[in-house]
Amino acid sequence: xxxxxxxxxRGGDKGQTSLSNGARVAKHDPRVEAYGTSDECNxxxxxxxxxxDGEAHEMLVRIQNDLFDLGADLATPHEDEPKYPPLRVxxxxxxxxxxxxxxxxxxxxxxxxxxxxGGSEISSWLHLGRTVARRAERRVTELMDADDTxxxxxxxxxxxxxxxxxxxxxxxxxxxxxxxxxxxxxNR
Numbered sequence: 001x002x003x004x005x006x007x008x009x010r011g012g013d014k015g016q017t018s019l020s021n022g023a024r025v026a027k028h029d030p031r032v033e034a035y036g037t038s039d040e041c042n043x044x045x046x047x048x049x050x051x052x053d054g055e056a057h058e059m060l061v062r063i064q065n066d067l068f069d070l071g072a073d074l075a076t077p078h079e080d081e082p083k084y085p086p087l088r089v090x091x092x093x094x095x096x097x098x099x100x101x102x103x104x105x106x107x108x109x110x111x112x113x114x115x116x117x118g119g120s121e122i123s124s125w126l127h128l129g130r131t132v133a134r135r136a137e138r139r140v141t142e143l144m145d146a147d148d149t150x151x152x153x154x155x156x157x158x159x160x161x162x163x164x165x166x167x168x169x170x171x172x173x174x175x176x177x178x179x180x181x182x183x184x185x186x187n188r
Contacts, residue, residue, distance in 0.1 A: 020076040020086075030143040035074035037136040038158070042067040044129040045165075051122035056172070059100060063161065066093050070154055074140070078149035089153045097160040104167050109176030115166075118180040119173035126169035133162040 117127035
């Protein structure tokens, strides 16, 4: 477990931060952008959790924990012989999202148009989480362009997560019955 005893260190006062291996990088470094955006997604999901109970609550909290795993993965550059094995996203985490997507999707009304973010409060938060997950994907691909040793499962996880949050947003909108649909050209 991680033990935090002191929250501020003043180490970032000049625009740098430490990665998990102790290396100092700029706060706008692609690696920091990637794990920072996944953390932002986690915060949005935390707002959705406030409106969930039972299995939905458990599912979203599992995703939040996975996002901390993802952040640890992204914050840890590849080393040939690390002192400690790094925490990395694994295929089972991606596959769990796929199973959850399939389960929810099987109960949804057919989709006849793009959905507008909205409907229920939980669905609105999940739509926001989806857009932040998509931004995190873009940040991870940017990081992968700079560092070809980034775990490819990190990107797969975020790709599935954005799909998962979309399907979940529909699921919590009355299984699609309460979706807010886009009407092309409606206000011309």
